[in-house]
Amino acid sequence: MRRDHLTALENESVYILREAFGKFANLAMLWSIGKDSTVLLWLARKAFFGHVPFPLIHIDTTYKIPSMIDYRDRLVREWNLRLIVGRNDAVLAAGATFPAGRATRVACCSALKTDALHGVIDRHGFTGIIVGVRRDEEPTRAKERYFSPRNQAMEWDVTDQPPELWDQFKTDFAPGTHIRVHPLLHWTELHVWEYIERERMPIIPLYFDDGTGQRYRSLGCAPCTGRIASTARTVSDIVAELRTTRTSERAGRAQDRESEAAFELLRRDGYM
């Protein structure tokens, strides 16, 4: 008897979530309201038998597509979640953002997401942060570990990562540093949607064609996130579309294309 591959993926992620919960006294999960971190939230409920035994962090750039916030607040109520909202008020007040202010796209991402996350981690003393990144999204994420250390300045030292073998993860770390935990690392975009379909999971409707012949494939801030041409109106439609697509998932994310190493530089500084 053997399990289908979606169950195998789920088993691995559940194992990782339980390891993280057992090892980090002060643990939180990043929730962007997008498909990946919502699947992650669902997997946490699988791992902990319906409970989510740690807070969720939502980094609010204030530029998010508005219906994302309504959707977030509804699930928080319905699923009885603890939510921490992080925001970089100083930069927002100074107006140093893209496109209205003087910031480039990358500088804006760095200030509104990375710095805001840094603030939340410092304030709450989190030592473990669960993040829904996947290897297939982007080439520097393809080099990530399941348990990935960040130093006191939140930087990722990509040239000196810890060994990781046989599901023995890096759980020892120096004071002031933290570990990013990546339970979805081995999933693909197609897996995520097939799993949403199998589980009949709720998902934010921005991913569907709203009648304009366009949909979001990846969710981010309104000024930097484009839609793709698509008539997919259901989860099954999206699954069918992804089985034949030849474009990459983050093609609609403009900040990645500012320079050849733009995304690597963002991630080295602590971006998700």
Add this chain to the structure above:
Amino acid sequence: MATGSPSRLARRAVTSSAGPSGERLRLVVVGHVDHGKSTLIGRLLHDTGSLPDGKYEQLAAAAARRGVPFEFANLTDALQAERDQNATIDTAHVGFRTARRECVLIDAPGHREFLKNMVTGAAAADAAIVIVDAQEGVREQSRRHGTLLKLLGIEQVAVAVNKLDLVEYAQAAFERIAGDYTAFLAGLGITPRAVVPISARFGDNIAARSARTPWYAGGTIVDLIDAFTVPRPAVDRPLRLPLQAVYRFDHRRILAGRLESGTLRVGDRLLFLPSGKQSTVKTIEQWHAPARRSAVAGDAVGLTLVDQLFLGRGEVASRLDDAPSTTSRFTARLFWLGRQPFRTGRSYRFKLATQEFDGEAVAITAVTDAATLEGPAAPGDGGLSASEVGEITVRTRRPVVLDPYDRVPHLGRFVVVDGLDVCGGGIVLDADEAGALMPATSANLTRPVGYVSCERRQARHGHRGAVVWFTGLSGAGKSTLAAALERELFARGWEACVLDGDNVRVGLSADLGFTAADRAENLRRVAEVARLFAEQGLIAITAFISPSRTDRLRARQILGREGLDVPFAEVYLSTPLAACEARDPKRLYARARAGEIGEFTGISAPFEPPDHADLVIDTSAVGLEEAVAQLVEYLAPRLAVS
């Protein structure tokens, strides 16, 4: 026909499109630095049409801007430092599919400095291709990587001899290198599935047969990938469920863990080690999934048990007749990655399944140079240096549960942590029987028949048999409380009796002295006698300092041997040393302080308090009557005849 301009290659051999996702083969490409690992992966992605539209053109344009030739390796060498140096630093995972299957390609670095990253990549793989440069031949990392593949348990290995273009596609050059490396692998016990002549740069024998190697009759790299298999979960191995945690989020007490091998059903009887406790699976708990009554290897499960046992992370569940070893000594083969050498006599932290324990190597018996396979040599004073492989004997501070790697791989491999970092990995060769607490499997499970049955004795006594094992410092109140408990139980009409130093040392253990070995043997005898009493339906109360965790654990295991199901209550009298010393009824502390008694527990010898005592009583804070009441309250429901 392959040409030097990849962009003009038709995507013909295979297509990446279509179909639901499925089972994925994880394939690592290893070998010496600059032999072409990343180039092979880039070429595979390109020739199988696995790249997103525009990706090739984007990287070609980037290379043109930088004024350097396009390299296929840039598809996975995503870090700026990697592109600058044209070398892979860290392992990358990329997905692709052949016409037949889905695959994850794992690019591993070939530089010795990044061996930990190579190990990380290879440990995640189901199969491996070792790539060897046709011009340079077999080099140091070619051999070291082969050795590590064997240690990591990768059984499906193939070889690609690359850069055939640099030797003008000469068969002789290919045959020489194929012969050299196959001979090296044979020394490791590896027979390669295939040896393929390729040029990754020009696409020869990658996705399509090359006309430039007419002398080669075998398949392409894609054919090879299609012939590898994804290993089955270990359902046919003995049941092993290492506990990750016990959750009490609501009314349920759920044991969470991954079933690493075997199969499990509701109603199965389980033995938990090292505690020796037993119970029966009541339910398999899940959220948002159909109810289930069974689980197989690989499943992350949650169980509830018929009995309320106190269990924690690190316990390993198995079947009663097919248990792993519980031991504080084992031998292992270790590969070392740390900056500081691995040495004997130094304490390291080990992680094995969900157990974490401190231990030290008492011996490093052989060191093999992983790159030459020379040896095994006797180790020098330097211990085990980075990238060396050695055989070690480990002594642990407390009993650990494990299997030889060949028996159950998931319970037979471990990592070693030095400071904050994982610095090595190893596989268990053997559990040292001298250090084993209980044989791995019980050869004879049948118990004597023809005596009065346990059930009939229980019916007459009106209660079950049990062992109440007191532990604590001298003067903690063990004998006093044991005697008071015996009187109380007797008054209730229950059959109880005390075993203590006064009645055991005069006869049963009259031949024993007070050396560490003799004390351990004394406690073993006490446990055996207590077991015999309990089997007859009596409540045996033992009152011994029993300062060692190992001795107490052995007593618990003796009681649970052969599936005997009677309660064992470890009662820890936690009375503080100062209070015990103030009482000092036999003036033993005074004499120990004066140096008249050596190795006196609490003064000159350690007491190892239980981590998971069934009951803890501090007799300096609780009166005798209250302590007896607590004991009776604890015992009464457990001794009731159902």
